[in-house]
Amino acid sequence: MKLPIPVEQLKKKLVQEGLITNEKFDxxxxxxxxxxQDVLDMIVSQGVAEAGYLYNVIALxxxxxxxxxxxxxxxxxxxxxxxxxxxRQREVIVFKQEEDGSYDVAMADPSNLETVKFLSQHLQxxxxxxxxxxxxxxxxxxxxxxQTAQDFKRLIEEKIQESLRSQAKTIEEAASMLxxxxxxxxxxxxxxxxxxxxxxxxxxxxxxxxxxxVDGILFEIMRMPKVIHPALVARIKILSGLKIDxxxxxxxxxxxxxxxxxVIDVRVSILPTFYGEKIVMRLLEAAQKPLSxxxxxMLPETAKVVTENLKKSYGMVLSCGPTGSGKTTTLYALxxxxxxxxxxxxxxxxxxxxxxxYVNQTQINVQAGIAFASGLRAILRQDPNIIMVGExxxxxxxxxxxxxxxxxxxLLSSLHTNDAPTVIPRLFDLEVPPFLVVSxxxxxxxxxxxxxxxxxxxxxxxxxxTIHGVIxxxxxxxxxxxSKVKLPRSFYRGNGCAxxxxxxxxxxxxxxxxxxxxxxxxxxxxxxxxxxxxxxxxSREHGMGTMFEDGLRKxxxxxTTIDEVLRVxxx
Numbered sequence: 001m002k003l004p005i006p007v008e009q010l011k012k013k014l015v016q017e018g019l020i021t022n023e024k025f026d027x028x029x030x031x032x033x034x035x036x037q038d039v040l041d042m043i044v045s046q047g048v049a050e051a052g053y054l055y056n057v058i059a060l061x062x063x064x065x066x067x068x069x070x071x072x073x074x075x076x077x078x079x080x081x082x083x084x085x086x087x088r089q090r091e092v093i094v095f096k097q098e099e100d101g102s103y104d105v106a107m108a109d110p111s112n113l114e115t116v117k118f119l120s121q122h123l124q125x126x127x128x129x130x131x132x133x134x135x136x137x138x139x140x141x142x143x144x145x146x147q148t149a150q151d152f153k154r155l156i157e158e159k160i161q162e163s164l165r166s167q168a169k170t171i172e173e174a175a176s177m178l179x180x181x182x183x184x185x186x187x188x189x190x191x192x193x194x195x196x197x198x199x200x201x202x203x204x205x206x207x208x209x210x211x212x213x214v215d216g217i218l219f220e221i222m223r224m225p226k227v228i229h230p231a232l233v234a235r236i237k238i239l240s241g242l243k244i245d246x247x248x249x250x251x252x253x254x255x256x257x258x259x260x261x262x263v264i265d266v267r268v269s270i271l272p273t274f275y276g277e278k279i280v281m282r283l284l285e286a287a288q289k290p291l292s293x294x295x296x297x298m299l300p301e302t303a304k305v306v307t308e309n310l311k312k313s314y315g316m317v318l319s320c321g322p323t324g325s326g327k328t329t330t331l332y333a334l335x336x337x338x339x340x341x342x343x344x345x346x347x348x349x350x351x352x353x354x355x356x357x358y359v360n361q362t363q364i365n366v367q368a369g370i371a372f373a374s375g376l377r378a379i380l381r382q383d384p385n386i387i388m389v390g391e392x393x394x395x396x397x398x399x400x401x402x403x404x405x406x407x408x409x410x411l412l413s414s415l416h417t418n419d420a421p422t423v424i425p426r427l428f429d430l431e432v433p434p435f436l437v438v439s440x441x442x443x444x445x446x447x448x449x450x451x452x453x454x455x456x457x458x459x460x461x462x463x464x465x466t467i468h469g470v471i472x473x474x475x476x477x478x479x480x481x482x483s484k485v486k487l488p489r490s491f492y493r494g495n496g497c498a499x500x501x502x503x504x505x506x507x508x509x510x511x512x513x514x515x516x517x518x519x520x521x522x523x524x525x526x527x528x529x530x531x532x533x534x535x536x537x538x539s540r541e542h543g544m545g546t547m548f549e550d551g552l553r554k555x556x557x558x559x560t561t562i563d564e565v566l567r568v569x570x571x
Contacts, residue, residue: 003039004109004131005061010039013057020048035339035357037289045292045336051133059131067106067130069095069139070455076143076498078103081123084144088262090115093132093140094123101125106132106140139456142499142506144193152190153222159183163228172244175234183228184235188257188283190221192264194501197283201236203229203276214501215451215508216324226275233270233277240268248272267351284353290336291329297509299553305514306443310337313385315442316405318392320417322571326449326510327414328353331388334412335359338386347388348375364390372397380404389413398430405440420446420515420544421535424525434530438522444515448547448568450560452507453492454500458558463491467562471552474566478548479536485549488556493563509559511551511568515544 003010011025020028020043032042044051059066074095079087081103082094091108092115098104103125107115110129120127132140159179168174187210191199196212203209207223224232237244240253251270256263267282293303309317317334319327332354335345339358350364350372360382362375370378372389373396379387380400391414392398405411417426423444427437468487475482494504515521524530524538540546551565 004111005058007039009061010057013061014049034341035336041289041292044294055131055133062110062131064110065130067095067132067136069093069106069132069136074140074143079140079143084141088141090118091137092119093137095140098128102128104128104130106130106136108132108134108137139499152186155186156183156222156224159186160224160228163231164225171230171234174231175238180228180231180235184232188266189259191283192259192262199281199283201232201279203273203278205275208232215505216449229276233279236268236279236281237270242268242270247277290332290354290356293333296330296333297554297559298512299550302512302514302550305516306334306445307337309443309516310334312410312442314405314408314410316401316411316413316440317443318413318415318423318441319445319447320415320420320423321447322416322418324449325447327447328390330445330447330510331412331414332356335388343385344383345386345388346379346382346384347390348372348379349390373400376400376404384409387411391415392430395431398427398432402432402436402440406436417446419547420444420513421532421539424535425532434526438517438525441517443517446513446547447510448571449508450511450551450554450564450568451505452509453558453560454494454497454504454506456499457495457497457504458492459495460490460492467491470566471562474548474569478546480546480548486552488552488562491555491562492558493561509554511547511554511565513544513547513550515539518542
């Protein structure tokens with residue numbers, strides 16, 4: 001989010017409050033320019049001040065109120081006096097009309113007098129500017145979603161009928177005709193409005209099923225006539241630079257799509273199935289910045305353990321969890337912390353999710369002979385300080401990674417395991433000897449993703465005996481003593497509203513367990529009678545909290561629901 005005030009004004013205020021020194025502030029500004037990241041984000045990620053405090057300070061300097069759209073009622077009728085295109089271009093939300101006819105407007109930059117003048121003329125009314133965060137603006141943009149859904153389905157139905165009436169002689173011709181082009185664009189636009197991370201086009205016996213993944217959950221959006229499926233596939237292949245006439249082999253590609261000012265990177269996977277080719281499109285913001293540990297959902301004490309281990313000049317930091325648990329996002333967050341001028345960071349990934357400035361990123365290309373093992377070998381000849389390997393999949397990659405960590409490199413990577421202690425026997429399975437494991441392993445992060453409670457419709461409730469019983473059963477299953485676990489006193493959930501698509505959830509965060517490999521655990525790992533259960537017990541004795549306990553704390557803090565925590569723990 002662009003800083004709406006001169007950076008010196010913010011610096012003066014934060015220094016006056018004793019939150020930061022002049023030198024530290026200048027260092028953060030220089031780092032933000034180097035990484036091409038927002039100054040505010042950098043200040044928050046470095047733990048100087050919380051985002052809420054900064055926004056209040058900026059509003060005070062600007063001399064305008066701070067719009068708090070997460071708690072303030074947004075009038076949908078007021079929002080729609082501006083078209084979505086104008087609202088997004090200008091980064092404004094009209095959220096209320098006063099009795100005197102004036103409009104309260106949340107703005108990313110209330111000091112932009114040209115935008116204020118434009119809105120006043122466009123709406124033929126006086127404008128009351130409010131400063132708003134990008135998150136608050138997004139809550140306002142979500143109001144457009146309900147109308148968007150109606151418009152989307154009507155548009156798609158119209159274009160389907162046009163496509164069925166078309167006289168295209170070949171699939172290639174059909175793919176280039178306006179109805180099919182409009183259907184694909186409509187699917188992408190509505191996915192962006194719905195905050196979807198993935199679009200699934202699944203061909204069934206009698207129809208094409210369209211599903212979106214929103215906050216980790218798949219929702220059916222609509223069904224289309226199967227007869228247009230080949231043209232849809234061909235259109236997406238053309239956009240992705242893939243072979244139109246190849247129907248029996250998997251294909252991968254990508255393309256960019258822009259709506260108003262937002263650009264997304266669309267990663268395409270095509271897989272032959274029994275009834276035809278299935279398409280999955282992963283949507284990634286082209287300008288996505290790495291998240292801070294706080295934004296990931298990491299609590300301060302957990303983040304402290306992680307950051308302390310990142311200060312070491314060699315060894316391994318491993319992120320683990322099942323597919324889709326946010327491991328790669330966590331690795332990007334760690335790299336962002338480490339991305340400083342004195343170090344050379346080199347990665348080998350499959351695929352590269354986001355482009356990071358001043359990080360040398362290499363993508364797996366099996367056809368060109370670049371696998372994780374061969375890519376890692378090449379990286380070692382690039383004089384790296386820090387290495388990131390997307391995933392350790394086999395014994396060869398594990399062996400090279402261990403050697404790299406032993407020879408003065410800090411290595412970040414991921415493994416597919418269910419929890420942090422299970423990483424140790426998994427490394428044994430990959431033929432890494434115990435003495436090498438304890439020599440290089442610094443810290444292990446295990447994680448799952450849970451949905452955040454929508455802050456626009458959150459409410460508290462009294463938990464009944466059933467919920468308490470389920471929690472107790474889960475503690476028993478995990479081998480945790482109830483007396484040693486702090487249980488939530490309050491429970492929260494979302495009622496469902498326009499901002500969250502009536503789901504009660506908006507966005508996701510991680511629940512974590514962090515295992516620091518200290519001397520006590522090293523003795524367990526090297527012991528003659530090593531077992532996973534011994535390691536789990538010792539880990540808890542040495543201060544490791546489980547993911548379930550971390551989830552319970554976030555239930556208490558109104559960040560997520562007990563239902564979500566139980567859902568992901570049981571997966």
